[in-house]
Amino acid sequence: MKIKFIIPLLIIIQSCSSSTTNEEHMNKTIEADTVGVQLNYLESFHNRKTVNDLDASLTEYILSNPNRPDSIHTTIYLLPFGNMKPEVEQIISNEIDYLETFFQMPVKILPRITFDEVKQNAQIKTRFVPDSDYGYYEKMKGGAENLREQIEASSFMNKYMIDQKPEDAVAVLGITEHDIYNSSYNFLFGSSSTKNGVGLISTFRLIDYGKQTKYNIRKVVSKQIVNLFSIRNVKDYECLLNFHNSKEELELGEFKLSPRALEKFKYNIGFDYNKRFKELEQIWLEEGNKSLSEYYQKCQK
Structure with a gap:
């Protein structure tokens, strides 16, 4: 179906000859084609965390003017920075196939x-x-003296990500093993500027170079990139976009997007649901995760 949204806009016009301000009200009509976006049939595959809806609706998301790809901005970029173990850098490189499947974008x-x-x-x-x-954390990482210093998030994003953003980038995510911080918090797991389509994450407190390292990186990278498309953290469902306070919470968290979050992402990117579900089913099958492989198989119509 096609939904029309009527948005009242307040336009202020100031006269050059006086200080009087005249106000005019206009209506702007936005047409959003939502055919094929709804995923109500997936509700039974997901666990709800709330009775009442707390997350923004698809309508509210569409009206929020989200960061979106266009004919120029077509690519997601990862930017590793700081000291980094070769095995972590290799994990990031090996995740490209998964991320391109998950996001259906280069x-x-x-x-x-x-x-x-x-x-x-x-x-x-x-x-x-x-x-x-x-x-x-030094003990957890088995000795990490070269990660002794934190990097301030905003100053790094301003210099290396906003100022030097590739012309075809719709989103750029910085990834570091260093701890990061800002003026309000002693440490951050991640930070972003959605209006500029840039963000960064720190693995300092989230990986111990054990068997979960690959999947912890996969979760935090996927989550932060979804956020860069102006899709906020999810409260209503168990979802990749849930907020996590610790490494332990992250490891218990989901790889999947909730139906409502996936609807927003589908509207934003415009991919084919079944193609994405089928490709993710195959990836998780090859990685030996029967539960997720079967989930994506059930999602296909």
């Missing part, structure tokens, strides 16, 4: 920005990880 990796480059740039702030935190 995904490319930019050259890693070394920590020396970060330190030499006077516009980027760094500081030492608080002693109260560093001892535990």
Whole structure:
């Protein structure tokens, strides 16, 4: 079906000859083709966390002017930065096939920005990880002296991501093993500027180089990129977009998008549901995850 949204817009016109402000009201009509977007049949495959709807509806999402691909902005980029173990860099490289399937868009990796480059740039702030935190995480990572310093999120995004964003990028995600912080918080798992289509994540507190490292990286990268398409964290369902406070919560979390989140993503990108479901079924089958493979098989119509 095709839905029309009537949005009242307030336009303020100021006269050059006086200080009087005249207000005019206009109606703007937006036509959104939502045929094939609804996923009500998936409801039974997902666990709800709330009785009443707390998340934004598809209508509200459409009216929010979300970050979207167009004829120029067609590609998702990953930007590794800081000191990084070779095995972590390899995991990121190996995740491209999964991410291109998950997002149904091209995904490319930019050259890693070394920590020396970060330190030499006077516009980027760094500081030492608080002693109260560093001892535990240094032990968890088996010795990580080269990750002793945190990187301030906003200054890095401004310099290396917003100012140097590739012309064809719809979204750029920075990935670092360093702890990150901002003026409000001593540490962050991630940070983003959705209006600029850029964000970054830190694996400092989320990986221990054990068997879950690959999947923890997959979850946080996928989640943060979805957020860059202006799709907010999910409260109503168990979903990839749930907020996590710790490594343990992340590992118990979902790889799947809730029906409502997936509807928004479908509207944004315009992919074919069945093609995506079938390709994800095959990936999880090859990786030996029977539960997720069967889930994506059930999703196909």
